[in-house]
Amino acid sequence: MIPILQISILCFALFAGISISSSSEEEETIYKILQDNGLPSGIFPKGVTEFTFDGETGRFSVYLNHSCDAKYETELRYDTNITGTLSSANVTDLSGISAQDLFLWFPVKGIRVDVPSSGLIYFDVGVVRKQYSLSVFETPRDCVAVRRENEVESSVLSLHQVDETLGRNVI
Numbered sequence: 001m002i003p004i005l006q007i008s009i010l011c012f013a014l015f016a017g018i019s020i021s022s023s024s025e026e027e028e029t030i031y032k033i034l035q036d037n038g039l040p041s042g043i044f045p046k047g048v049t050e051f052t053f054d055g056e057t058g059r060f061s062v063y064l065n066h067s068c069d070a071k072y073e074t075e076l077r078y079d080t081n082i083t084g085t086l087s088s089a090n091v092t093d094l095s096g097i098s099a100q101d102l103f104l105w106f107p108v109k110g111i112r113v114d115v116p117s118s119g120l121i122y123f124d125v126g127v128v129r130k131q132y133s134l135s136v137f138e139t140p141r142d143c144v145a146v147r148r149e150n151e152v153e154s155s156v157l158s159l160h161q162v163d164e165t166l167g168r169n170v171i
Contacts, residue, residue, distance in 0.1 A: 030062055031140060038089035040121065040134060043111055045070045045078055045143035058086040062096075068143035072136050075100040076108075078143060089113040099125055 030051040031041035050063040062082040069077050082096030090112045097108040110124035113134060121137055123130040 030060070033060075033086070037086050038113060038116065039086075039091065039111070040113075040137040042072075042137035042139050042141060043091070043121075044082070044140060045076075046140045047143055053086070060084060060086055064143070067146040069146055070141040070143045072141065073132050074130070077105060077146060084110075089116070099123055099130060101125070101130070 030044060030048055030053070033053055034041050034043060044062055045064070045068060047064050047068070048062055049065055051061060053060045060083065064078055064080050064082075067077065067079050069075055077098040077100070079096040082094075084091045084094035084096075090110070092110045094108055094110050098105040099108050100106075106125040106127075108123050108125055112122050112124070114120065114122070116134070119134045121132050121134045123132065
């Protein structure tokens with residue numbers, strides 16, 4: 001009976017040790033990975049549902065529930081899937097983020113922080129590099145769902161159909 005009691009105590013101690021060590025580990029997030037690579041966590045909005053990151057190549061994918069817009073010094077639009085390559089203070093081969101300038105949307109191809117003490121972050125939008133204050137991107141922003149043009153058209157069509165059934169033609 002004593003050996004059974006000793007085995008039971010040993011098993012309990014092992015399971016308790018496993019649960020304690022797993023709860024003390026910090027869950028890695030895309031925001032933490034950005035910070036570990038010298039980038040501010042706010043370059044991605046709140047609401048990241050899932051992400052993948054290959055530490056060897058730096059390739060990442062970030063997933064959001066829906067496309068959305070976030071307001072910084074300018075407005076940024078995030079697709080549901082954002083991909084790129086992460087290296088020290090630099091994101092290259094970026095897709096899934098667009099920046100608004102003069103009522104036009106330009107795809108952001110890269111993001112870089114030259115010297116953190118400069119307080120500047122640069123967005124490569126193809127033709128030019130847009131410069132922003134690094135402090136603006138310190139924390140992730142709320143992101144408002146984007147309503148696509150085809151959604152607007154379909155809602156107008158359904159309004160038109162409702163009006164036809166009522167015998168009116170508003171549109």
